[in-house]
Amino acid sequence: MKRWFVLAAFLVVAGFLVLLGTGMRPFGAPKAFEMDQYFIDYTQAEVAANNVVTAVVFDYRGYDTLGEATVLFCAVVGVALILRKVRR
Amino acid sequence: MSVVVRTIARILLPIVFAFGGYVIMHGHLxxxxxxxxxxxxxxxxxxxxxxxxxxxxxxxxxxxSALESLGGVAFVVLGLIGIPFTFFANVLAGVGGLFGQSVPPGPNPGYLNTAGTLPLMNWAVGLKVIAGLGSVVVLFGLFGGEDDR
Structure with missing residues (x-):
């Protein structure tokens, strides 16, 4: 039962990734400066912010900042774990 | 430390705290x-x-410790209030109200009441970093002492 569930989950995830892969653009098709120009052109209209860097960090790529906050949390937990008081 | 260090620190500390608050508060400008x-x-x-x-x-x-948790929870909640559109959608931008003023396109002097959830997220991440790095500093300072940690 558990084995079949794992296999089904694997097939679903793998099929999803393959499906996404077939829909991708050709290699190198969206040139890098197109994305940059999009941020420069539309940040003031979409995010209503003057600071494009902050708009990218907290709006367009908010997941990335969430990961950075998690990394910081892990670092603090590691320091607290190593420097804790050991009862002997 | 000596009285010289303590006096200089008393002069410098309000300036440093105010500058840190300024950097966080104007993060979207x-x-x-x-x-x-x-x-x-x-x-x-x-x-x-x-x-x-x-x-x-x-x-x-x-x-x-409480501030660290508060900052993390506030950041995730601010991401979740845009969930009708996507995670981290900026629903407060340009609709009026809190930080909802829209900016005119092109160069402008910068307005504090803009950018939607970005200033709030700056404060959340700021609290998290203050508390996180502050805890690390305090833990290193207390390390090796006799007192209970």
Whole structure:
């Protein structure tokens, strides 16, 4: 039962990734400066912010900042774990 | 430390705290933001630790822990309020109200009441970085002492 569930989950995830892969653009098709120009052109209209860097960090790529906050949390937990008081 | 260090620290600390708050508060207008301003305030906590000793910061340990959790939860909640569109959708931008003023396109002097959830997220990340790096500094300061951590 558990084995079949794992296999089904694997097939679903793998099929999803393959499906996404077939829909991708050709290699190198969206040139890098197109994305940059999009941020420069539309940040003031979409995010209503003057600071494009902050708009990218907290709006367009908010997941990335969430990961950075998690990394910081892990670092603090590691320091607290190593420097804790050991009862002997 | 000596009286010279403590006097200089008393003069410098309000300036450093105010500068850190300024960097966090203007994160959507100027270079900087939550991480950078939080690091500035955490360096001020390190100055407190060096100048006044680790006993002066020990009683703030629980407060720093609570602030860290508060910053993390506030960041995720601010991401979740845009969930009808996507995670981290900026629903407060350009609709009026809190931080909802829209900016005119092109160069402008910068307005504080803009950018939607970005300033709030800056404060959340700022609190998280202040409390996180501050806890690290306090833990290093208390390490090796006889007292209970």
């Amino acid at each position: 100027t270079p900087g933001g939550g991480f950078q301003g939080g690091a500035v305030v955490a360096s001020a906590l390190a100055l407190v630790l060096v100048a006044f000793g680790e006993a002066s910061l020990k009683k703030y340990k629980d407060l720093l």
